[in-house]
Amino acid sequence: MQIGPMGTDRTWHAEAPLHRIHRIDFHVVMLFSDGPVRHMIDFAEYEATAGDVLWSRPGQVHRFWRTNEYRGTVLTMQPGFLPCATVEATGPYRYDLPPLLHPDDAWRDALKAALAQLQREYEDTTTLPLSLHTSVLRHSLTAFLLRLAHLAASSAGAAGQQAGTTFTLFRDAVEKGFAINHSVSAYADALGSSRRTLVRAVRAATGETPKGFIDKRVVLEAKRLLAHTDLPTGRVGAAVGFPDAANFSKFFQLHTGQAPAAFRAELR
Template structure:
């Protein structure tokens, strides 16, 4: 990705920073507070450069838009969005003065194993950027506000009980967050299914004249990137490969079951120039149209 600067670590790679326990109230394995300038994970961690962290970050935005890079993909978050970064993911902040909202940082091992599994803390297949609806957002904010109050209250309970309450309150928040992440992934899958079906039908109608992925995307009202993701999720291949396979299938049918001249077969599948058709067919089948027809007869 253009513009990405690699931050060198001691071994020449991207540096990984640990959870800053010393910056937590009472030294517990969780932090909650406002986003903005002055917040950092480590004195040697320049947030505007690529780095890894070995803990979880959850940011709920109250303003935006803000662009944030996670695993070399750019995400744009705005007011009401949630960004969940998991341990080991490569990421980079933009100007910290643009970040507004509440951020939660959580150390691996702070929660028991059963809770970790129930909340899907290491589901790297789930999307990092979440868009809760109004009710979901209100519930998340309320749960996080309660967690922040418990986090900052170091007077009413001894440390052992304070930590136990934090774990339970954090679990309640994470269960809501995990449900949102899982349902968002399912909605994205359904959207991808719908997008692919529309694309598949459009190709079936137009492959004889239209071989352009961008043209299909424009006609369907999707970005090229959205179309690529949907087709890859459904078929494991690119939209261009899907189109080409349909063109080749039709060409094979015409070569096998009709006596049309090869030039006419090419024209019927969108290649008015016979030489270009023969080249295309050979690239995808390793034989020329003439050889393919001869082998069948």
């Protein structure tokens, strides 16, 4: 993990300027002290101002804007740095949760205090032995992330907080299997649920059908690959479960209104 002030001309590494589209395998949490700032996450544009928090999760694509000056504190961390229980509680792959959070005064003060404490522990490399220093960092990070995860779930509204077990299991199964399994019946069978029960659970939690939920996840992954890689569109299609390139192009155009190549060209 790393934590420190945001500033201009920062890069992930020498050959990756921030204005490019990035897909990274770690969390990025930005607490802004100024604004407004525009930032793209998973092809949606967000505008953050002072006191807002922007949370980009592992696997998402995002892009910094050239014309904005980012001010505040940025925290980055690998999911593997955290205990398993914390990872499960904070939902590192909950793409359904909003990345932009607008905490009220009490929440903002609590998050700023927790983040400031974490930064003090991070910068103090001499008081404790390395093993204890690392443990303290993990505990401080856990406290901050649990607060942040609760705020994100609250911001998602009642439906996001009260999603039933059937939908939760379905959502997790889709996240693991969308690249090879697009069948609603197959997911229902794997979960030991009837198709009708699954339809009710998904509709209650999201307002969508199970098929719509699956297709939305497939489209998102295809967009990420088109934006962040130079894979031919046929290989992008194969990566999300379409061995036939023509079928993938039809599917993508149906759901986005653009051919895969046109979507890629527009972004770049």
